[in-house]
Every structure is written in structure tokens, then in C-alpha cells.
Amino acid sequence: MAYVLALAAAVVWAVSRPEAGAAGPGRAPASAPAAHRWAPASSAPSGKGVLTLRDAPHVLYLPRYDPHAAAPYGPTYTFDLAAAPASPGGGQGSVGGIEVDLDLSALQGRAHIHPRLPGDCSLTGSRMKCRVPNVQFGRVAEVSPFYVLPGPGAVLGRTGTIPLTVRAANAPAIRHTTRLVVGSPQLTLRPSGKRLTGVRPGDAIRLTPAFGNKGDTGIDGGVSLLVTAQGATLSTRYSNCRYDKPTGATKAQCDFPGPLPAGTAFETDGPITAKTGADARNGLIQDSVWRTADMPYFTALPTSAPHGTGAPLGLRPVDGGAFVRNDDEYSEVASGDALAFETSLHDDVAAVGFTIRGKVGATVDVTVPYPQGDGWSGPDDRGTLHVTLPAGVSLVEVPPEQHESDILYCYPSPRKDGTVACPGPAPPGTVMRVHIDRRVDGARGSVRADSDPALDPDRTDNTAPVTVTYLP
Secondary structure, three states, X not given: OOOOOOOOOOOOOXXXXXXXXXXXXXXXXXXXXXXXXXXXXOOOOEOOEEEEEXXXXXXXXXXXXXXXXXXXXXXXXXXXXXXXXXXXXOOOOEEOOEEEEEEOHHHOOOEEEEEOOOOOEEEEOOEEEEEEOOEEXXXXXXXXXXXXXXXXXXXXXXXXXEEEEEEEOOEEEXXXXXXXXXXXXXXXXXXXXXXXXXXXXXXXXXXOOEEEEOOOOOEOOOEEEEEEEEOEEEOOOOOOEEEOOOOOEOEEEEEEOOOEOOOXXXXXXXXXXXEEOOOOOXXXXXXXXXXXXHOOOXXXXXXXXXXXXXXXXXXXXXXXXXXXXXXXXXXXXXXXXXXXXXXXXXXXXXXXXXXXXXXXXXXXXXXXXXXXXXXXXXOOOOOEEEEEOOOOEEEOOOOHHHOOOOOOEOEEOOOOXXXXXXXXXXXXXXXXXXXXXXXXXXXXXXXXXXXXXXXXOOOOXXXXXXXXXXXX
């Protein structure tokens, strides 16, 4: 969520990334992005474009001033800019000459303003202006102009507005207003993390989520409960919930209008029901709670997503004293340990093959998918896949300092056997950067996932093929 409450004052630099699978701080990419850097700010934009403002904060919560806080927290102002051609089929190009103009009068006397793009942002009085490098069509740029620390004038309950204008040389201007509130809501969630064993495939698992607000300020707008399932499908029964599919859903977003006053907590008046898969050996049911207005666009389900067909899911008050919040002192989202389950079926680790696509002489990134099933391990390097590259393809090692976000990259195996090691464990997979040296028709490699033979009696599917498709 773009309004990123109370992050520490470490500098986060703007990064341009593909719109599909965009990632930023705390955002997991849907697919591995190719290496990309900003186009130079001085380069000329090309073609008529459009900028879209995404995840701009609707409310910026400024913690009230505490003279005894040795290192007070403060919010970071962050938003995304998506660039596209002005007309369909507009081709390649970029939006350039981008200038961010912020009126920070509402913060004067209440906070200390700290620019976060040194050399690119200037603050004159209460006016901040920042130059943003070109954004290529089809890319999304994360921009963090400043963070603030509360000052003596940050008195609980005071409000104001922060107008934002973004202008560009070859795209229409866009405007947005953020409401400033002195105070800090703290979303909390009732822990649901436990492990169920011996669940029969096809059984129903019921979860009754609960959330609250342990902050000093209420949330005026609505809140959204997000539930995701792995190894199971969700019942699509509630009319105020949207689902990623009309049947066989694995993600649900249930919206509640609010408010969520400080010191209150609620649980759903009915369960979220998940049916375990017929072939599932294990799975997870994960819940989290967000402020609806500022839920990230890549996390929220679209308004066009199918709704449930039954009565709405309601709320009833509960004691939220034992509910937990995230590590950030002023968290914008609360999530907890997932409810995990194991079924009565045996483990069956199955490696997932993949194809390397590119031109001869090209360097490409490919996502190495993680294996299916439970029990993926190894005697000396638990959670590592072993890849034998096809002939004519070589590994390009990516130094740690060049890693983008939290993406994991493959590296030469410490076994010195010529294979490539790809670490886990977070889905969708690890990135392997390779160079296609030459064309070798029929070239074929492999990917292997180790498992314990005592738990995985069928190990014939622990290895899968790796192939090459040569592009013209």
C-alpha cells in the first residue's frame, strides 16, 4: 500500500519495473522482471503518453509527537506512476520531463520533512518539487519523495491536506489530494496459525477471522479482509466478498464499510470455508486485513471480480486484547501465521520443468519454478533446486548487490559439479540469468528436487526437463 505508514528512515530509491508483476518494498513479484534501470532524466521522451497514478496515499497518518521517543517513527509518502502510450498500439516510447509538485503546508509546524531523492528533490518553504527520470511505456515507477518525523505541533486529531500534481512533457497532468491525520491506527489480527494433521482430501476447513485497531486513531473508511488458499478452494457464499473465480476460488476479498474505531475489534459472524483438494497433501489458509482505500492495486481483486451468491458476511464485536500486529509500529496491514494443514496422503515431490526462450547471443532471465508437493529437501542443502543447463547455455551469476528487491538468483553449485543451485523457499520461483551462447538443436537439461525417500516413495518425478526455444 502506497501510504506506507511509519517505515524507518532508510532511503528507498525509485525503481522502474515492468507493469506486470510490479514489485516494490514488501511486494512480491508475480514474475521475474528483466534487469532495467531508469532512462536518463535528460533523455528526450518519445511519443504521446499517459501517466496513471497508482497507490497514492488517500490518508497519511502522522504519529503524534512524543518528546521521550529516542528515534520516533514517521510515515513515508510513496506512490506509483504507470506509463502507457496515449493510444492503443502506440508502440514503444517513454514519458519524460516528469516533475512532482507537492504542497506540504499542512506539515509545517507539525513535522520535520526529509527529502528521499537527494539531488532530485528541492524543498522551498512548504513547496517540494522533484524531477523523476523517464518512465518507459509499460513500466511502473515507484516514487518516494519524502518521509516525515513528527514535531511538537503533531497533536492528536489535527488534520490537513497534501495536494499532489504530476506534470510531464508528453503526458497530461494528474492531480491527487492526500488527507493528513495526526494519529496512528494499528491494525491487528487474531492469530490463526496452527497446523492440522490427518485431514482427509476433500474435507472442509473453517476459519473465523478477526481483526482490530490497537492504535490511537480510528479508521474512518472501510477495511478489507483478504483470504488466500493453497491446496484448497474457497466457498463463494458471501455477497460482500469478491472471489478470483466463480468456482474453485483461491482468493477472497471481503469489504466492510467501517469505521474501525481505536480500541475495537471484530470477528466475522460466519466462517470462511475452504475445501481441501482431492490430491492435496498439504496447504495453507492465510488471512490479512487492510485499509480498503489504500489496498495495493496488485493485491486487491478488481471490482469486476465475481461476488458471492449468499447473504453478506457480517461482523460482531470481540475482545481484541490478544490480537497481534505486524512488526512496523504503525502498520498499514495486519497479517499472521497461516493455518496450515497436512492430509493423509503421502508426500510426492514433483519437479516442474521449464523452457529457456531467447535469441542466440542474448542474456535472459527465466523463473525456475518450485516443485509441487511437500517434502522438498536434501541431505546437505535443504530447499535448493539443482539445474543442469542444456548444451549451448551458460549461467550468468548476479552479484548480491545487483539483486532487485527480494528476488533470489541462482548461482554456481558449491558441489563444483557444473550444475546450478537455485535456492528457495518463497513462490513463484527463483530467477536464473543465463546467456544463450550458441544454437544446439535438441539441447536438453534438467531440474532436480531432492526429497526424503522415506516420505516420498515415488521419486520418479523428482526430475523434470529443461529445454531451449530459440527466437528468430
